[in-house]
Amino acid sequence: ASAHRLWPEIDRVTMEQMHYARMSVEDSGGVWQLFAEEGEMKMYRREEEVNGMVIDPLRACHVVKGVTGHEVCEYFFNPQYRLEWEATVETTTVLEKIADDTLLFLQVHKRIWPASQRDAVFWSHMRRVPDDKDQDGPDIWVVVNNSVDIPDLPANSGKCVRLFLTVCLMCQTFIDPPTNGAKVSRNDLTCKITYCSVVNPGGWAPPSVLRAVYKREYPKFLKRFTNYVIDQCQDKPILF
Numbered sequence: 108a109s110a111h112r113l114w115p116e117i118d119r120v121t122m123e124q125m126h127y128a129r130m131s132v133e134d135s136g137g138v139w140q141l142f143a144e145e146g147e148m149k150m151y152r153r154e155e156e157v158n159g160m161v162i163d164p165l166r167a168c169h170v171v172k173g174v175t176g177h178e179v180c181e182y183f184f185n186p187q188y189r190l191e192w193e194a195t196v197e198t199t200t201v202l203e204k205i206a207d208d209t210l211l212f213l214q215v216h217k218r219i220w221p222a223s224q225r226d227a228v229f230w231s232h233m234r235r236v237p238d239d240k241d242q243d244g245p246d247i248w249v250v251v252n253n254s255v256d257i258p259d260l261p262a263n264s265g266k267c268v269r270l271f272l273t274v275c276l277m278c279q280t281f282i283d284p285p286t287n288g289a290k291v292s293r294n295d296l297t298c299k300i301t302y303c304s305v306v307n308p309g310g311w312a313p314p315s316v317l318r319a320v321y322k323r324e325y326p327k328f329l330k331r332f333t334n335y336v337i338d339q340c341q342d343k344p345i346l347f
């Protein structure tokens with residue numbers, strides 16, 4: 108993979124996004140506006156527009172019992188599960204396998220009225236990162252999705268408006284070992300998830316419309332995804 112033309116960008120953006128996700132976990136104060144809260148899931152956004160287009164950075168923090176960060180990232184990254192948890196995706200295609208842990212996707216989203224239909228072309232990279240702050244602490248798993256321009260698939264050439272996204276799913280696993288020396292079971296696992304996204308919708312849409320779509324869709328999306336992972340993992344051996 109390291110020989111691939113995109114590798115320098117993939118490596119740089121992945122590390123940048125990981126630090127951004129970790130930093131945003133710490134700055135609980137500041138400019139983030141809590142816009143959705145359901146149980147352990149808290150969703151924040153910053154209202155930002157570029158040329159009148161909404162590109163509100165989003166950050167979600169969630170705590171999920173019974174799964175590891177490796178499992179959460181695997182179900183998020185692996186295309187074979189995508190359509191089972193992504194309710195707003197019409198088709199997802201792997202355009203290129205850059206490496207075992209790095210794929211290039213074309214994704215067509217369902218039209219969300221009244222916005223026009225969108226598609227996205229992005230690389231997706233999954234990586235285990237040792238927690239440099241706490242050597243013997245739990246590992247961190249990340250998946251980063253980042254849009255790329257590819258000449259073969261020019262933006263806005265077909266029916267869809269091309270959206271541009273940078274997404275980071277960062278997971279930290281905490282294991283509470285049973286005191287009686289029994290082996291670790293799923294209820295000893297806690298996974299702390301930080302999901303960050305910045306999406307440029309590509310074509311103009313009324314800010315109020317986009318913000319309403321995000322407000323409705325993002326909480327649904329993260330809840331549906333995490334419930335799917337819990338459901339898929341519960342009777343399977345733990346993937347640490």
Ligand SMILES: CCCc1ccc(-c2ccc(S(=O)(=O)CCO)cc2)cc1[C@H]1C[C@H]1c1ccccn1
Pocket residue numbers: 193195196214216217219222225227252270272274304306308312320321324325328
């Ligand atoms: C007008 C365009 C709005 C819009 C922008 C962005 C996205 C979107 C794309 C990718 C990812 S992901 O995390 O990389 C998972 C891989 O699929 C999440 C969100 C979806 C919509 C549309 C479909 C709506 C939506 C918004 C938020 C969450 C889920 N779906």
